[in-house]
Amino acid sequence: MAVNGRPDAVVVGAGPNGLAGALRLAAAGLRVQVVEHASRPGGGMRTEELMRPGYRHDVCSIVHPMAAASPFFQEFDLASRGVRLVHPEVCYAHPLDGGRASVSRRSLEETADGLGPDGPAYRQLFGPLVEHGQDVVDYFLTSRLRRLPTRSVGAVTRFALNALPNIRWLAHRYFQTDGARALIAGAAAHGMLDLSRPLTAGLGLVLGMTAHHGGWPLIEGGSQNLADAMVTAIEQQGGEVVTGHTVTDLREFDGVPVVLLDTTPRAFVDMAGDRVHEGYRRWVSRYKHGPGVFKIDWILSEPVPWANPEVRRAGTIHVAGTLEETMAGESAPAAGRDTDRPYVLAVQPTVVDPTRAPAGGHVFWAYVHVPHGSDVDVTGAIEAQIERFAPGFRDTIVERATKNAPQMQAWNPNHVGGDISNGEASLLQMLARPVPRWNTYKTPVPGTYLASAATPPGPAVHGMCGDNAARVALREVFGLRHVPPLRPAPSTA
Known part of the structure; x- marks a missing residue:
């Protein structure tokens, strides 16, 4: 995969949480690269013409309370985008x-x-x-x-x-x-x-x-419009979104200070290999999909x-x-x-x-x-x-x-067994999502954080799993106690 220079942060997965995490990191002045295995960004927010031209269908998420x-998203200011x-x-x-x-x-x-x-x-x-x-x-x-x-x-x-x-x-x-x-x-x-x-x-x-x-x-025109607006905002801040690339080994990003993963916990363990200790691996094996x-x-x-x-x-x-x-x-x-x-x-x-x-x-x-x-x-x-x-x-x-x-x-590989919530939203798993530790975004691999719906606060299109993970990364890796606000949309005047 060609990379135009070494990024400060990589986000694996271009769903709503991955894109939100990328935007928070970019707001702090980091050069961010998002890597997505699918041919289009958006994760569950993708809109497709499944049957006939002009008929636009949201394949997964469609209504957005x-x-x-x-x-x-209030800070992102949808209307301005x-x-x-x-x-x-x-x-x-x-x-x-x-x-x-x-x-x-x-x-x-x-x-x-x-x-x-x-x-x-x-x-x-x-x-x-x-x-x-x-x-x-x-x-x-x-x-x-x-x-x-x-x-x-x-x-x-x-x-x-x-x-x-x-x-x-x-x-x-x-x-x-x-x-x-x-x-x-x-x-x-x-x-x-x-x-x-x-x-x-x-x-x-x-x-x-x-x-x-x-x-x-x-979202007027389809949920894809939200994903596309987030991608545009990342690019306007000097970041890039690479599609059609599947990550199988986290060593691909050795030397990158921060890696956020909008993936399943199992996918993280597989990508990390022997970098994950057996205790964490056992907890992930118990994580239940609904x-x-x-x-x-x-x-x-x-x-x-x-x-x-x-x-x-x-x-x-x-x-x-x-x-x-x-x-x-x-x-x-x-x-x-x-x-x-x-x-x-x-x-x-x-x-x-x-x-x-x-x-x-x-x-x-x-x-x-x-x-x-x-x-x-x-x-x-x-x-x-x-x-x-x-x-x-x-x-x-x-x-x-x-x-x-x-x-x-x-x-969408995050929908394990068709579970679109990336893990059962039971009482136990909402209290310990995906593993029973206070900082559930942090993984055993230094600088690597889970940022998907498998972390708090869980499923739905709110971007907060990615935003929360990015805030933790900025504090732990870069020492930022006061997280910068998202950058506003460029003026069209």
Whole structure:
């Protein structure tokens, strides 16, 4: 691989965390090189024309509540980089039988009003979180590195107490109707965990709160636009992003002061070889990956004909039925079983972003959780579940493209067994991610740091794993106690 001079830092992996780490290092004046094995940067943020020209499909990440709330991306200033967040009228919806549905809007009050007798309880649960929304998000994403403001100690403490149990406990503690219970369970199921496990209540709370805090936006034109903006910013600071190069041995970077790895823990151990002691290697061997995903992208002749008209205005739809059905749909893949009524996480991008398709065209996105590494085709179960709440859906399908769990891993090696979270987001693994040590970014190889979603704060497009790792590297390697802010976008005036 040709390198134009010796870099001060190398980042392996051009996903959102790797690119975020590279930008933080570049802001400190380091000459940064990002190395990516794929032909395009972006990791899970890549957008592709999978079937027909002009139809743009986000292969993995598509809706970005955590990017909208992330301290890193707020500092990066998306608007100044030409990245436009587009917000659907309804953040997410949860259809129920009989043409009913529960919906979450940007407005806490409007969401509570739509939940009937559970409206007051919804305000009681989410009101304090929304009031201290940014502090709650900041603590959730950066708690190991930054102090919590005194003004929000009460709200975060209350969040933590409600977050530790499972979602059934939270739903039954606060709500009486199947609509409100299903709404919060659908958000919690993003975590790819058996919903009877601890911490699933916290997933529902955080994602439910972000709908009212920063929304659940999409990126106009596709998630690739965010990755491309980050690459451009790196290049504007003298860095470079090299694609199509697979790193197999960390000795390739001997002499480089800092190496950040937006990879799996196992990939690091393999690249490091005998530089990793046996204790660390054993801990990595115990690091658990969760269920995989089976993904479908569709081209449709018209919008999905949901029975409930409010669902037609939603960006994200949790297609699963009641709380009990949602929990059953998630317990099956966690136990290594298939189900004919899965929890379907669906997104209709062209409802809010017509640039994703030619005039009059529509794209639709969905995945389900499946047993780890499963190669079973579950297209029929997914489409039957959607048809249940949108009669006539199958008649709108023009073309589809699918990826099973092994194919998702082939597309992105960080998705081991189809696990798009780079490791199970269980209570234990969120406390010790990926190994039980205080500084989980630091590895046994001097100057080398893990910066992927396998480190705190875990999965989602927020950039904080990479940013946190870069901050640790700047402190430990270069002695920088005060990390420089990200450089602003060049003026176009």
